[in-house]
Amino acid sequence: MxxxxxxxxxxxxxxxxxxxxxxxxxxxxxxxxxxxxxxxxxxxxxxxxxxxxxxxxxxxxxxxxxxxxxxKNLIVEDFHVELQHYRSTLHAAINLDLYYGKDPSLWKKDLPAILKIDAYIKEHGFPDDQVPAPERSYALVGDEKWIVEKGGKEVLERIGLFDRLQIIPVSEPLMFAINPKKIHEASQYHLIVENKTTYQGLLPALKETMFASLIYGSGKAVIKSMEQFSMQYPVEAKHHFFYFGDIDREGIAIWHSLDKKIKMILAMPFYQACLVKTPSIGKEYQREQITSLEQFLPFFSDEQQEQMKEMLANGKYHPQETLKTKELQQIWRESDWTNLI
Missing domain, CATH: 1.10.10 (Arc Repressor Mutant, subunit A)
Incomplete structure (x- = not known):
């Protein structure tokens, strides 16, 4: 009480x-x-x-x-004593360090699941085989939706156990086309495009390029789907990923989210070609993504940075579709992609 x-x-x-x-x-x-x-x-x-x-x-x-x-300072002192107590009773692999700097309510919310995870590990140890998230979720806490839909992934990350529990992420399968001429090369290039129109426009030229695959991002879906790349494309090679999306706040944010997970090279020849076109109007509603934009802009010249800042501030943007099929294919075939790595 x-x-x-x-x-x-x-x-x-x-x-x-x-x-x-x-x-x-x-x-x-x-x-x-x-x-x-x-x-x-x-x-x-x-x-x-x-x-x-x-x-x-x-x-x-x-x-x-x-x-x-x-x-509240006195309450926090009590809270820290409680954390120290649990550190001495829970499995040594369960890391509680993050909770010391968080609101005690987060600990209160996570504790029931942590106790179940502790009991599971003490009884079964850490698994050797990968299984889908719902299966592991049910084994850990008795709820198959916990990891994916109810914040379980975040709890496991907070206590440092997500990777050790061999969980196959549940997301939409990655959609891509393969260039059979390149799949045996030691160093392979992969192009991710945000929109379906651009994917369909580039697809006929895939075999004429140095790229091993063309990946359809489907907007934000690719942020999760890319987690499955190594399982869907189990080819031992040095993989280089290039990204081409809309030059708007959302498109830039998608690139940034991907880049935080795996190095995502901007497909600069496509972006440069977009920037000489007349921007479109109609993205006034998009939220400002300050951090993403700060990471994106330095890849461009000072003049282009100012151009994009002004464009976005006025609700304008460059959709991928500003580049027509023939232009897309020509850029993909003829650009020097090696100098971007």
């Missing part, structure tokens, strides 16, 4: 709390005034609740303050 109350106060958004609000928050597990007042006075004694003197106290017995300041 004491820990429940402290966690509740630790997650309360404001630094001060009115007595009526405090009573409302605690009424589910302290239904009588006597029990509520006893708990509040105990928190006062511990220094966790500090009376706001200017607001005074009630005339009821026992008397409580009308307003309290919440001393």
């Amino acid at each position: 004491d820990q429940q109350i402290k966690r509740l106060l630790a997650t309360y958004k404001k630094k001060t709390i009115k007595l009526a609000e405090l009573e409302f928050l605690m009424k589910s597990f302290l239904p009588t005034y006597a029990a509520f007042a006893e708990a509040v006075l105990q928190l006062e004694k511990q220094g966790i609740l500090v009376m706001v003197k200017a607001k005074g106290r009630t005339s009821r017995t026992p008397s409580l303050a009308f307003n309290y300041r919440i001393n």
